[in-house]
Amino acid sequence: MSVGRIMVVGVGPGHADLLTPHAANALRQAAVVVGYSGYFPWIEELIVGKESIALPLGQERERALIAIEHAANGRSVALISSGDPGIYAMASVTLEMLGTMEPKRRPEIVIVPGVSALNAAAALLGAPLGHDFAAISLSDLLTPWPVIEKRLSAAAGADFVLALFNPKSVRRDWQLARAREILLGKRAGATPVGVVRNAYRPEQSVCVTTLEQLDVAAVDMFAVVIVGNSTTRFQDGLLLTPRGYDIAPPGETP
């Protein structure tokens, strides 16, 4: 039996207009499409008539396993991942699971990059990531909390812009408040913060606030929280982290 192929496809943050032609082609080529049911609304038109397997949220291993089993049976499988598969998404778990199989049975794997929630949230906030940044997941389901604290503290101390993923969930309700406390120990209360929920989806919300004013209770699992560095400022309701250029007003020679 010939071995198939898994394409781990980044379908962008949540709108068909942010899904690349590369991803669309991968979905069209696939015989089977596997993914979290919540990601199907903006890809539906591309997968009409295909075998599609929609699974609940949180079952990353199960989704990867189903995709691998179909591919090991010789089929071409698209495993869909919201945003970019490489950033807190399906690339890692799928590759890791493939590594447990006998090499000769392993399907070929292709990662199709996408516009991540990070890119999307930043675009909606202006230019918060204008300089070096660190991405940290606040989920301690898979990572011990002390490791997360150490990273928060190190990144805040070295003046990185911070992008906080998985800030909260129904079961994880205290981590964001604790993270805010750690960051307030290293960064001013007036530091600009952006909270983007459901970027480019119908339920999108964008909130601009400060580290001091951040309403932790209003943040949920659909949010990405971006915390500025010491140079980040507000401009016209957006967040701006300067790159460090010497900027002269238009019309004046720099």
Place this chain on the structure above:
Amino acid sequence: MSVGRIMVVGVGPGHADLLTPHAANALRQAAVVVGYSGYFPWIEELIVGKESIALPLGQERERALIAIEHAANGRSVALISSGDPGIYAMASVTLEMLGTMEPKRRPEIVIVPGVSALNAAAALLGAPLGHDFAAISLSDLLTPWPVIEKRLSAAAGADFVLALFNPKSVRRDWQLARAREILLGKRAGATPVGVVRNAYRPEQSVCVTTLEQLDVAAVDMFAVVIVGNSTTRFQDGLLLTPRGYDIAPPGETP
């Protein structure tokens, strides 16, 4: 005179298939297209017949200024940015320059997110960013080197995966070697490293090595260098940073 509009458009890493429909629509709607000449090859078909202004590399301020001037004169301008405009690209400098203008003369600004060099390099390497990561530019043209060293050291000490941008240029030839030295002080020589040049462009190259073996001389300005964390490993010629799931082989119940 009515004030125009600037769309800072992420055109992806270097292939039309990684340019989103959102970006393509923005280019089609624009009356004027401004950008570095090297980004035009994969957008040419979208801008046939438009006024297009191609400028040399490195003139970010000049590009932003030209775009702003056209927009202030009432035109709809696409300022193209490779990758994602928010990550070491045109969003920040454009917003900053707008901030120097009288508010009533400021054109509207829209940031169109894209697939960044980060997403692209990671996809070609497998799953190197499978966990928390830090993005650091090694260019000390705009940032004092001690700040960069502090960030390298902090991120390495807290076991972030590192994505190093602008690792070298003709004028900046020692920074990557120094960064490697700093990282070797905190991380094993066998740490997996991926070097991706010109992702998804005709000249693409992908090299997988270790921190110890990294050939600094072979890296240039077109490369993104990804350095694994303490858990990153090689698998089938790719880089894998596990997320922390408990992984059972397919066929065994986790």
